Amino acid sequence: MESTEVESDILRRVRTLLRELDGHHPACQCDRGMLRWTLHKKIDQNPSDSSVLVRILVKELERAERGDFRHYIIPLLHTLMYTLIQAPCVSDELCGRVYDFCKKLLTLPKPFCTIGLDYAARLKMERAAPGTLYQRMVISEQSLKSDPYPYQEKIFIFADPELLSEAICNALVTDTEAAQVSQSPRACMCSVIIHAMQAALGEGCDSSGLKASLQDMPLSEVEHWFQQVVAAVESAGHEASADRGQHAARLGKIHQDVLSSLQAGNAPLGGLQGTPLPNPNISFHLWTEDEQLWKELVLFIRPVAQSCEPECLSQELDTFETQDILSGCECCRQPRFSVLSTDSGIERDLPLPAEESLPPCGTDPEHSRLHRKGGIKKKPSPLESVAFLQAGCNAAGLKPPGKLQRRPGTPPGPAALLQRLHTARILLLGDDRVLGRLAQAYHSLRKRETRRAFLTPRLNLQFYYIPVVAEQPSTSVRLGWAALGQEELCEVATYLGRADPWYESNINTLCHMIPKLATMPSSPSKHLVTDLFITDVIAYYARMGSQPVCFQVYAVKMFFNDPAQEPAEDVFLTELRTQVQASTSPRELSLTKKKAALDGPGIDLTVTYTKVVVSDRAKELALALRSTGLVMKAIPADEAEDLECLNVTITEIIRINNLSGRSFSAVANRLRTQHITIRSTEQRPFTVCLDKDSRRTFRNVISMEVSPCLEPSYCLQKTRTTKFSLHETEDVGLVKYMPKSLLLPINTFAGVIQ
Incomplete structure (x- = not known):
């Protein structure tokens, strides 16, 4: 009877979740997104119910x-996979049903086939080696040392302090710190x-005894068993003819070895226990510097302890060569500064490999004759040296730092390795301003x-976006744009919410919830709270949001x-x-008034533009008009419209002559x-104001050119190609296969559902 009640309660929660996607949920709009969170929290408190939830979700998917x-499929599938990863x-049989359903999605258009293929590949590995998905997620998120799976992940939250109130920033800092307190490498390894x-x-696992045994072990022994388990799971997942029984027997042997330290006569098996994801x-990070994003990514790849002293690292980052630009690219042309070379150009001056010993002075006449004396040497910073960049990645096959590349533009090592x-x-x-x-x-x-290329070959970069609008923004940002409402400032979030209903339910609701939670009175035991809603939603978004929506970046x-x-030159999104612009001098002001009286305000x-037509044929048009201003929108009002198109609205002044005199009217020319x-x-x-940000306002502009921003790598390759074929207008060679436009990908749960 009790199991029937549990199943009925879970089914009711799932059906309520589906009604929320239809917009029929009776609760307040600001509370949307809580249903999924409470459902997963219920399973965390009762891990034995996870199989019931998986079975119900499979039935609802079918x-x-x-x-x-179709609008139910992706939310249900994400909910199912998140439950399956954490299920004890x-x-x-259940995993096989989910696997078969994911294979059926391959016949549907994107994003269904993309998500189905991704989850089918994961489930195939999970069926061969149960626990693989949980193990890999914990290892990568916690940066645990593991040779079979050496991947690392980190979430960087960037907030502009000029756009968010101090209370919101403090609340987010407190929640982030509280989420990190309760976890340690030892606890994460025990959970794995x-x-x-x-x-x-399954039921043959003595979870209570295993937990007690691991708690009494020293850290070195816990690390030993952790490495044994990781190696066993990873090897079973990679074997072509993996057998679930052999994998269970291998882990059963480790299970007995770990429990051997317990005294005899312990309690019987206590059933399965939950191991929630840490x-x-x-x-x-408060985004206060322009180069802050790049600096944090460099430190993530190359930690402080491996590069140089912490006190000098900040200075080295500031003095690092920031003008890595394209010398032959029109859209990216900037002045290039020379760097003092520390290379004499003499092969014998290169440092010897570590295994070779330097001969004593005077034993090699040729070496002493080629030695340069009295030169000025500059100590290269860790971020400028090729050795630093190569040491940032321990991948096999890299050339040693002493093997310098003589040809400019050649990467320090084979990128394929x-x-x-x-x-x-x-x-x-x-x-939208951030x-x-x-x-x-x-x-x-x-x-x-x-x-x-330092970050690109070594780093997988993913972008996520949570809309938050402060009720009291900074005065410096608010000046001149007080008329913009919350909907006007969150056009990207509105577009993503229309394209992806699951993003609308779980992420867009945080726009009002985060300021509300930030202004709530803090509890004395707030740092002891384990169920941190904002942190949990951020973790869920980062873990399950893998489908990007690519937005065109425009250059002006x-x-x-x-x-x-x-x-x-600048870019906008x-x-x-x-x-x-209002006239400043009295003479210009009087001329402006006379002009306005004759021709209107x-x-x-003169506007010259390329008209966008369905046939994709370029059509140049030009028109002359009188205008008080214009707005170029890069985010369409409908998700079905093309993202790579500007919707321009020009306020045109039309002069009307009638019997009563001359009058003027404003017409929107689109x-x-x-x-x-x-x-x-x-x-x-x-x-000119870019991205609704008054800090990015340019004055005294008399002309401007706007076009899609080109990918810098495309510009460089195009420049190299045209050097050999001056009269070539079409893209030839490698350029033909490179992305031409610079697109900013923002991850959602489903992308754009067709």
Whole structure:
């Protein structure tokens, strides 16, 4: 009877979750997303119910497929996999049903086939070696040392202090620190051991005795058994003819060896115990420097202890060569600074390998004759030296630091032999303005990586976004943009919510929930709370959100009314807005008033653009008009529209002559384009604001050019190709297969559902 009640309660919770996806949930909109969290917390408290939940979710998935309720499939599948990863033991029959369902998804369009293929591959490994998914997730998130699975992951939370209130930042720091307190490498290794034993042995695992035995062991012995379990699970998962029985027998032997330290006559088996996933490694950063994102990624790849002293590392990062730019690329052209070389160009001056000993002075006449004296030597910083970059990755096959590359642009080692052992999950908190800063930082990082590939071969970079709008933003940011509402500031989140209902339910609801939780009075025992809602949702989003939505980054080049001022180049992601700049001098002000009385308010503009048509044929158009301003929107109002298109709205002033005199009316002139040029024919300036951020406002602009931002690596390869074929206009060779535009991928649970 009790099992029937449990099954009915879980079924009711799952059905309520599905009604929430339809928008029929009676609860308040700000409470959406709590249903999934409470469901998983219920299973954490009663691990024996995990098989019941998996069985119910499988039935609901099969019912959704038969009834053609496709919008249920991905949320149910994510919920099922998250439960299955943490479940103490799931029968092979249930895993087989889930595996067969994932294979059926391969006949559906994206993203169903993509998610189905990913989960089918994971389930195949899980069936051969139960506990693999849990083990790999804990090892990578906690950066535990393991030769069979050497991958590491970390979540970086970046928040702009100018956009979020101090209370929100403090609350997030407190929650992040509290989530890290209750976990340690020892506890994580014990969780991996216990979960692997339970997954393979089922009811035959003495979970209580195993836990007691591991607690009494010294750390070195726990590490020994941890390595034994990891090796056994990984070897079973990689074997072509893996047998579940052999895997259980192998872990059963380890199980008996671990329990051998216990005294005889202990209590009987106490049943399966839950081993919830430990909180991932999360670091919170206030985004105060432009290069802060790149610096944190470098430190993640190359920790402080392995590079240099902590006190000098910050200085070395600041003095690192930041102008790694493309010398022949128009869109990325910046001044290049020379670096003092420490290489004499003489082969005999190169450092000898470690295994060879240096001959005493005077024994080699040729060596002493070639020795250079009296030269100025500069001690290279750890971040500038090739040795530092190569030592950042311990992959086999790298050339030793002494083997210098003589050809410029050649990577320090064979890129094919490098492995991406690190995964950095960059999570942004804020509104569209923080995403604009991210687009800037991502463009700068791509330019740097084009000239010196350090992060790209070694790091898997993932971007995540949680919308948060502060009720009291900073005064410096709020000036001039008070009219923008929360919906206007969260266009990207609104688009992602329409494209992915599961993102709307779990992530977009945090936009109002995080400020609400931040203003709640803090409890004296808050640091002891284990169920941290915000941290749990962030961990769930980072673990299960693997489908990117790629947004086009646009480049803008602005010219100013002062001929001595150099043109400015920048990028934007969501919006570009222009306004007529008010005149400062009394003479210009009087001329402006006379002009407005004759021709109306605004300035005369010449607009040249490429019209976007269905046939993809370029069509150049030009028009002259009088306008008070324009807005370029890069985020479409409908998820079905193309993301690689600008929707431009120009406020045009129309002069009307009638019997009562002359009057003016404002008309919205709309056009769709990818390339557009705006010029002020009167040389009257206007202001340009990027991504709704008043800190990124440019004044005294008289002309600007907007186009899709090109991928820096494409620009470099294109430049090299045109050197050999000056009259070649089409992309040839390697350029033809490279991505042309710079796209910013933001991960969601499903991507864009067609």
